[in-house]
Structures are given as structure tokens and as C-alpha cells.
Amino acid sequence: MLRTHTNGELRISDKGKKVTLTGWVQKNRKMGGMTFVDLRDRYGITQLVFNQEINADLCEKANHLGREYVLQIEGEVSERSNKNPNIPTGEIEIIVSAVNILNESAVPPFTIEDDTDGGDDIRMQYRYLDLRRNSVRANLELRHKMAFETRRYLDSLGFLEVETPVLIKSTPEGARDFVVPSRMNQGQFYALPQSPQTFKQLLMVSGFDRYFQIVKCFRDEDLRADRQPEFTQIDCEMAFVEQEDILQTFEGLTKHLFKTVKNIDLQPFPRMSFDDAMKYYGSDKPDTRFDMRFVELMDTLKGYGFAVFDEAEYIGGICVKGAASYTRKQIDALTDYVKRPQIGAKGLVYARIESDGNVKSSVDKFYSQDVLQKLKDKCGAEAGDLILIISGDNTVKAQKQLCELRLEMGNQLGLRDKNMYSCLWVVDFPLLEWDDDTQRYYAMHHPFTSPKPEDISLLQTDPSKVRANAYDMVINGVEVGGGSIRIHDSGLQKQMFQILGFSDEQAERQFGFLMNAFKYGAPPHGGIAYGLDRFVSLFAGLDSIRDCIAFPKNNQGRDVMIDAPSIIDNTQLDELALSVVKE
């Protein structure tokens, strides 16, 4: 090694040692006859000292070291007169005897500091410099640790990591595939996997019993703020299990990660049905760091001549503790918030519980104090609380609007602390979703999800009522993982494809290998997949998944650093027997 120690390693107990260090020039400052250089590497910062009087030449050299120069220095560990308690090496400095410039550096386009002056675009273009920043590097160290501890935990339970292929077959169901033209089989294409779903099920048929893989997956979607065309899953599957086994095993994994990475002991995860999640939080991934549950108010507020409510299909409220002091202006801002097109509420009704217990509402002229007191009781409100009410002619939509309002109130009141973690399982999802546009059912999870055995008879009569053996792990309102018990019977799988509108030929062409495999002794099985990017973001307290990915793509799916995608040579196209269609 070109160094004897890292820049995070030396302590006062090393005083007097001759050392060789390497790293980057973080800062260079001249004070009187002394020059101080902060030398940085992945492990920390160590202060170097040069004294004009002792070695003028060397000091002169030090004065010309620019930011981000790469150095190898020799020197002696010395006690600082002016100690810095904020860094682990703050009690020592190095009296430098030799400097070897390993590489020079142009002036970087932004400062390599936690609070950099670089904007998003320039940081992405020079991502290799952005990654030098402690805050960004720490996210990737966290990611390494989470992946490593995931493997350690699953290995200890007898799970085998098996690599499944990346060049597979395109299946139009689900999101859009990225495809890869085949040169050896012209006119034919591989697809990149959206998940290893069918392969992990085949591994269960193969008797692998406990499988996992930390694996790249791909979706060619129109990117929203927090999506990437390539993303990473912790993909898991078990055979000879029931839903409860999966929940226990992966609650265990999550607890292991919180314990080993953040030293947090989690309580057992509560379970909540999908129906309750929608009813009380208007979301299948409720943020349960704070309560503020929905209270359904149809019986309480209908029939008093307030047309908005009288005609509503849904009326629901939340009781915001201690928020009676919200001003008219603040409430107007909330009203504007829920009326934004992204949320789409028609309006917002409030009722303030005054210190004497009286209720003052924005719709006083329709409701007597008597009715308003019933509202107060129903919501469990007390003096000083604020009730916020949303209604609508579509229950699901109105609940989603109320959900957004609830989350915003959580933000405003500081109830969504990034250092608090509230975990739960959402269970009993519907198996199918009806789509009005295409007039057909879609699988809520995917076509391989098993209906609950007691609901199978409903598949013929009332498919929308069928519940699935499916579950999501939700932490702080983020779905970090989800999965299901799978169908392992080829007849039931065939029936599912029929309900989903597949012709027998389509089902055979796309999933024939799986249905065929089910004929040779498929065991009961199920699994789960975590989104690693999102899981790491949650641990890191990040708002976006981008900063826990070393080389992310932007919202147009581009890597601006390497400039990809890009045009390719015509010879490459010719070999693939492809031509680009010009508009």
C-alpha cells in the first residue's frame, strides 16, 4: 500500500509515529509562517502541518497544493495545540517531512462539501466528484451494509442465493419491458426482467426450498420523480410455507437490519387489513408514525340541508390534536392544498373545538351546536382540537384526498420524524382490480398470486370480492416490500389467466413453461420482494432513491455522466437486422 494508515485512523496514542498517508487535499490554509492542509480519504480527515521556518521549500510546495490534489506524504504524528473535538483525528496533526504529488487536479466545478454549491445537474454530470462528498458516500456505505446483513441473515436461515437470467423473454402483462435484439436469432428479442418472479417459482418447483437474490430489475416506464429504469430488489421465496411463515421470517429480516445497522429494537409489527388501511388512512401504505385516523361521518352530517354533504358518497374527517389555533389563513392554505389538481378535492370543511368545548365550524349555518357536539364526540375531539372534513361522490377518491390532507397535517405538526420508525403488515389485499377503460380485471399484485382458499368459489361469481394471500410491509408510509402466497396448481393458474383475459394460446405462449412445470409436483410456496433502493433511502432518511444509487439516471432515463443512451454504429444495427424508423 502507498500508505501506512488511513486519514481516519490516527489518535493521540499514535504520537511520535512515522507515518505515510495518502488522500485528497480538502483545504489548504496559510496562517503566519504555518501552512495547514486537510487531507481527506474515505475514512476521514487528517491535518497536515508545514512550518516555514523549519522547511521553507516544503512549505512553499504546500502553499501551491490545490483543492483535490492527490498526495502521498510522510511525517510524524504530533499532538495539536488547537484540538478539534468534532472529528476523531482532531487531537493530532502530522508534521510533514516529504510530499509526493500523486496527481494534480483541475478546480472542481463544485465544492466537495456536505453542503455543496453544486446544483443537481452538474453534480450528476460529475457524479464521480459528487461521490467524494461524505454524505453521498455514507449512503452507499449504508447500502453495502444493508445488502451484506441481508445476505448474512438469510444465509443463516438456510436461504440460497441463486442468480436467475437477465436475458429472458418479453411478457406484455405488467409494465413495459426493455428488450434486447438477438444477433444470432435475427428478428427475435430477449427482454430484461421486471422481476425474477417466474424463475424463483421454478426454483421452488426444483426443490430449492429457500431462495433469495439481490438482483437488478428493469422497467421501461415513463419515469416519475422517484423511479429508475433499473432498480434493485431483495427477492425471496420459500416452499412448504403458509403466509404466517413468510411474515415471521421477513419481519425477522427487517428487525435484524434495524438492529445491526441502526441499533434499533423494533416491536412486533401490527397487522392491518387492506380494508382497514383504506378505511382509516385512505391508503394501502399508511404512515402510522402518527394516529389521526379517519372518522366516517355519513350518519353524523348527512340530511341537514348542506348539499355538498347530502349528495356525497363519502364524508370523512380527521381530528388534528391541538390545532384549534390554526388561523383562517392557515386553513385557507390547507383548502388550497387539497384543491390542487394533483389532489383534486372540491373543498375543505373545518370544525374548531374552542376552549369552552363549543364547536365553531365553517358550515355553522347548516348544523346546530347539538349536531356539532355529536361530530366532536364521534371524532374523539377535545377543546383545542381541529376537525378537518372532506367529502366526495367517489369514496376511494375522497379517501385518497383525505389521506393527502392527513399526511400534510403530519408534516406541519412534525409528526413524521425521519428518525422514528413505524412498521406494519398490510394484509388481505383484493386479488383483482377492475379496470373500466379496458373492461377487464387486472391482478392487483401479479397473475401468480393465490386467492385465499375460502374465497376461491367467488372467482366464478364475484371476482372483485376475492381476497388474496398477499401482504405488504409498510414502514413510515413507504411500501418497502410486498409479496404473496403463489398459486401452485396448474388448473387454478389456468383459471387465473382466463379471468385476466388471456386466451389459452397467449397463456401457453407466455407462461407455458410455468404451467407445465406445475404439472410435475409443484410445492406450496410464497415469497416477498423488497425494493432495496427505497429501503436504503428510508434508512438514510433521504427524500429520493437517487442518492443511494451510485450512478443513477435522470427523469428522462439518461445517464448524463456517460451520455447514455446514445446512437450506435450502423454496422451494429445491420448485424442485428434492425433499422430505426424516422418520423
Added chain:
Amino acid sequence: MLRTHTNGELRISDKGKKVTLTGWVQKNRKMGGMTFVDLRDRYGITQLVFNQEINADLCEKANHLGREYVLQIEGEVSERSNKNPNIPTGEIEIIVSAVNILNESAVPPFTIEDDTDGGDDIRMQYRYLDLRRNSVRANLELRHKMAFETRRYLDSLGFLEVETPVLIKSTPEGARDFVVPSRMNQGQFYALPQSPQTFKQLLMVSGFDRYFQIVKCFRDEDLRADRQPEFTQIDCEMAFVEQEDILQTFEGLTKHLFKTVKNIDLQPFPRMSFDDAMKYYGSDKPDTRFDMRFVELMDTLKGYGFAVFDEAEYIGGICVKGAASYTRKQIDALTDYVKRPQIGAKGLVYARIESDGNVKSSVDKFYSQDVLQKLKDKCGAEAGDLILIISGDNTVKAQKQLCELRLEMGNQLGLRDKNMYSCLWVVDFPLLEWDDDTQRYYAMHHPFTSPKPEDISLLQTDPSKVRANAYDMVINGVEVGGGSIRIHDSGLQKQMFQILGFSDEQAERQFGFLMNAFKYGAPPHGGIAYGLDRFVSLFAGLDSIRDCIAFPKNNQGRDVMIDAPSIIDNTQLDELALSVVKE
């Protein structure tokens, strides 16, 4: 769990326990009033017993259980009267009290046994059944263990696993890229990485210092027997190192794997220069499990009127210990072997050392016993040995032919034992290879490999003489890993691209981001990459990498199980603005 124990778990000490087991019917045999069923899972086999007299109905049910049926059974652990010492559960059996058929099975198209009756094609088509065979599953368990121990070792040394992108940019240098059309950027393409080379170097520029990744890579090559279009690398890089640091670190990794996976303690790896490897073994990946080094015989055998030798550019021999007993027929077969078009030698000369020390050769008429005794001495041959000699008008070609002969002799004499491991480092590779067809130099490793500092001046004057700081790890004649110290100076990198025939524009377009990164303080760095598939094959003693890959592709790059690649919908092509060119 649907079971209380696995089928590999129960012992005589569990006698009397009530247990629930799950698994597949391996065998079902009726003997008198008893029926015996072998129940198999990933962990082993447990014998189930049904007694006609005790429970006639259950026994009748057992008689109808077909091969590969999936069962859940309840019963009691009992001592066998007829013990089987060959399996860990051989002392016990289960007296079954209840059978639950979890799934039936059609008769599988081949037997699920170590020695299956299934041919290669059918096993690939039904790979999910092939994977049930112990021998195949064991390879994937080994693969899991090797990957896990690699991670554990590197993590303990402070390496961070960082995921680099899969959707990158096409670079015509090197092998052919697989490309991925972009829908959002029509007419543009991503490429799948042949290796994360440039990204790991950027991570060094970023100060990550110690990186690794176990990662899928892709090459669109015409497949030879032992290549796959997607393969897995253990990819590693370190900063602030010299070649010696890399060799020590990764010799350590290899020793760790041999110790933890096979309980083998390896000796320090010898180092051999590329020149010596070619001179003594005719190969840059010599199999050093056996000696039989080449002896160069130009001085010894030239000038005696044997035209073949007199006109040769190279004459070399190997001394095969104890092979003087080879018959004329056997030697004729060897001659035919080296004359096969794949090897291409013109012929084979032999010299047998008889028991009295006299030498008898196939070219006796040109050489006196005196000269033949000199040959004997030069080769270190003794009574009972056989000297085999090959010559040619091209040194490299003749050495390669002699190499093939040497390996064949190793095979014939049983010197290439799969349970013996001989490791070495081949070092001091040439930096460049001249290609006569295209009249230009190619990088022997890749364009980022650093020349040895003392040879840099030769880049201008005699590029073919420049040696690289490059190294391969060779085990039993297999190159399991290779790497180099990289160029970290943007000027030197630019010079390399020039030597390799890149115009400035090409270099800028393809690798501008890397050369730009080098301007901002790139540290000295280097690394190595192992081919995981080959490494696992070596540990497993397999002849092909295919059987340590869960779902391999065939020699046409096809996955015959899922039938990929395949045609895609025209709507998918339209969205990508592509059309397939018909011939």
C-alpha cells in the same frame, strides 16, 4: 411451516418423536405387506413405512403415490431394522399415520437421479426438473457458498460492494455489445456492460478506495462450448496500491475460499512471467499440476541434415517420465492427435530412453547416439522416459502445439487430478498485441492497463516490447482471474488511445467522461476480476460452466426452457421506432 423437520435431519436420537415431513416421492416400493416410500427434499431422503396390516387404507393410498408427488406426512420416528449406512438418516424410518398429497406429478421425462437417463437437450428444456437432481443442486449450493464467502472476506477487509449500472453506453472496442433500444430517446440505445471496468475506475476517482461487486456481464459473441452470453464476475478494485498489494489481497481471497469451502490450505502462489509461461509451457495459463516443462532444442538438434529441424524456427521437447513403454501404436495415435486441424502440427518426433540408457529415436538416421545422448541430458531424461519433440516455422504456433501435446500426456498419465489444485500468478504480460489483419495494436488486457513505468519510453519506439502491470491468476491451467494496475494519468491514457488507433474524437466520444474524471485528482489504482462461473466449475470439478448456472443458455444463445429470445409484438417495435429488416 408445513413440516416440523426436513428429510435430512432426523437421527436415531429422535426415535419416538411425532413429526410432520414434506417432500417429493423419490421411490415407492412394495415388499410383502409393507410399502416403503423415499421422501426427498433439498436436505436429504427419509424413508416412510406403511404397513398393510396396521392401516390397510393408508397403505393402499401409499401404493398409488407416483414418482415426484408432493407429500405432507405425519408419523413417528422409528428405528430401522435394515439400516442404510450410506445416508445420514439411514438408521431411522417414519411409521406414517397420515398422508396429505400436496400436489400430484405427471411422470417426469427423465429420472431424478445423479445418473439420469435424460440427455442434455431434454434436461435443459425441463431444467426445473434437472435442478432437482442432487448433483446439479450441489453445484448451486457451492456457488452460493463461494459468493457468500467472497463477500464475507472482502467486507472484512473494508471493501464496499457498489452496484454499477446495467444500462450503459456502447463501446465498439473489445467484444460485441448487447444493445437495448431506448423508447424515451428514440433511435438511441443503451448497451449492457461487458464489465464494470470504467465505473469501478470512476469509483476509485471518487475515493471509494476498495470496491467489489459480484455482477452480471454480457458479451454478444459467437458462443464456443464454454461461453455464455451472460456471465458473472467478481469484480474488484483498490486505490493507493501497487501490483504487489493486489496480488497479496486476492491470493488471500482465493486461499480463504479454498479453506472455507474445501478445507484446503494452499501454499503461497508462485509467480511466473508471461515470457517464461510461453517458454516452458507454451501457454499463458499453464497447468502446473505436473512438471513436463518444454526444453528448447535448437542448439542440440539443428545442423545434422534433418531438413524439418534444420529449417525450423523452433524445436522443443518434453520429457515424459516413465513413458518409454509407449507402443508404436500409441505414439502413432499421439502423432495423429497433434496433426489434427485444431492443433495443426506437421508431425511428432520421439526418442525413447531404453533400460540400458541408449536412446532410440524416430530420426535415428540423422542423429548419432552421441547427439541423442546430448538430447537425453538436455531433457534430463533417464532410462524408461520418452522424449516427444515438435518443431515449426513459427515459434508461438509450435509452442502452442507442444502445449496441447503436454496437456494430452498429462491426461493420459493421470497427472491432471481434479482434486489437486496448483495455483500461480502469471505476471509481466505484454501491454499490446499487434494484429496483422487490421495493421494495428490491440490492448492485450484492455485500454486502461498501465505500462510498467520503466517501459513507458518504449511506447514511442517499440510498443510491442512494453510490458504491462498486468497479472492473471491461474489454477490448474484455468485463468480464474486477471487484472492490472490502471493508467490514472489523463495524458498517458490519451497516448494509449492514440496507439490503439482511436482518433481524438472517438476517444472523446466513448471515454471522454473517464479522461475528464482523470483531470480531477485520480489516485493510483488497480484491480482484478474473477470469472465466477469458471471459478465455481473448478471447485466443482465440472468440465463445463453450464452446470453451475441455474438457467444457462445453449450454444445458440437460447434458453430452450422459456423459449427466448422470441419475436415481440409490433406495438413494442413501434414504440421503439424500430423495424426488423427482412432479408
